[in-house]
Amino acid sequence: MxxxxxxxxxxxxxxxxxxxxxxxxxxxxxxxxxxxxxxxxxxxxxxxxxxxxxxxxxxxxxxxTAAYQRLFGLSQSASGVPFLRWLGNSAFVAVFVTAGRVLFDAMAGYALARLRFRGRGVLFGFVLAVMAVPGVALLIPRFLVLNTFGLFDTYTGMILPLMVDAAGIFIMKQFFESIPKEVEEAARVDGAGVFRTFWSVVLPMARPALLTLTILSFQGSWNEFTHFLVSTQSSQYETLTVGLARMVSGGLGGGTQYPLKLAAALLATIPVAALFFCFQRYFVQGANAGAVKE
Known part of the structure; x- marks a missing residue:
């Protein structure tokens, strides 16, 4: 040996x-x-x-603190910067878009994962195809659709096209497929219908995926720029991204204004950073969803 x-x-x-x-x-x-x-x-x-x-x-x-005083309208000598209006528009749009994406993406993902209907595979193929198309390629068609339906330069036109996201549908579909079917079968034996099973049984089990989708949806809508650029033209609908772009391009006065621009950019990153750091543990769980399920 x-x-x-x-x-x-x-x-x-x-x-x-x-x-x-x-x-x-x-x-x-x-x-x-x-x-x-x-x-x-x-x-x-x-x-x-x-x-x-x-x-x-x-x-x-x-x-x-002159830059922050000017952003929040506390400076009397400097010209006004509508930062609070930009902030309000971004928050308003982000909240509605995030709520819509979480609800509709979860419903669509569950339908593609569990319901058996004709054309389900083709429909999922379209979802994957939308994910493969660059968003820039859809800007002109999106503008034409909004203009045709009278939604251009409105809050509805800013929010409605963003309320469903192909990537969110894909994430939720993959998570729902990892949940054992026996859980849903037990709920149906107890008399629960499809919607009741989804809402009361399956959806609470999808908490990590829902929080992941919430973070991604809020971040995406908060940082969205190109869609707001083609869906609005009035200054009253400007969001933080559009307003900051106009500020950087010199639309709010001459000079470099580095303190003002960087202070505004810093304040614009705080909500997304705070949301991510608060829920990063659930974000990691959602990203690895489906690995181990009890």
Whole structure:
């Protein structure tokens, strides 16, 4: 009977330095990705001359909140920036779009996963085809449809085309297919219909997928730009993305206005970042949905 060969002493000798080197490299890459956000945060508290002279400076020469005062309408000398209107429009649209996507995508996903009807495979093929088409290719047809039905430059035209998402349908379909059919069969034996089974039995089990879809839907509608660009033209319907684009292009006055632009961009990222960090655990569960089910 042969004796086991002892482990080579060379590997333990280099294990600690390699681990330290790996942690150092990961920390350096993390700081590299964090640097733009730090510059964005610091620049918001600079003056315009200071930001233009020291764009990468990590400490403002003369700290000021003038940019935030102008955004929230607290500055009397500077020209007004309708940031609160942009914020309200974005929040209004994002809430309705997110609610619609969660409801309709879940219903469509359940129908494609469980209901047996003629043309189900063809319909799912169309869903996959829509996912394969770039959104930019549909901008002109979308504008023509909205204009034909009288929905151009309205909140309805901004919200309605975004309330159903092919990717969301696909996510929900895959999750519902991972749920054991015995659960639904037991509900039907107890007298529950299709909708009651979906609403009271299956949907509560899909909580990780629903939260994942909620995060993706809110993020997508909050950051949407091209659709709002072709569906509206009045300033009263401008969202944060459209307003920030107009600000960056110089539509709100001359000069670089780096503090104002970066402060507005920072405030625009806070809701999505907060939502993701609060529900990131459920997001990971939803992304790996279907791996293990009790």
């Amino acid at each position: 042969s004796t086991p060969t002892p482990a080579s002493p060379v590997l333990p000798r280099f294990a600690r330095p390699l681990r330290v080197l790996g942690y150092t490299a990961v920390a350096a890459v993390g700081l590299l990705y964090l640097l733009p956000f730090v510059i964005q945060l610091v620049t918001g508290f600079k003056t315009d001359p200071d930001a233009a002279a020291h764009p990468l400076g990590l400490l403002p020469t003369t700290p000021t």
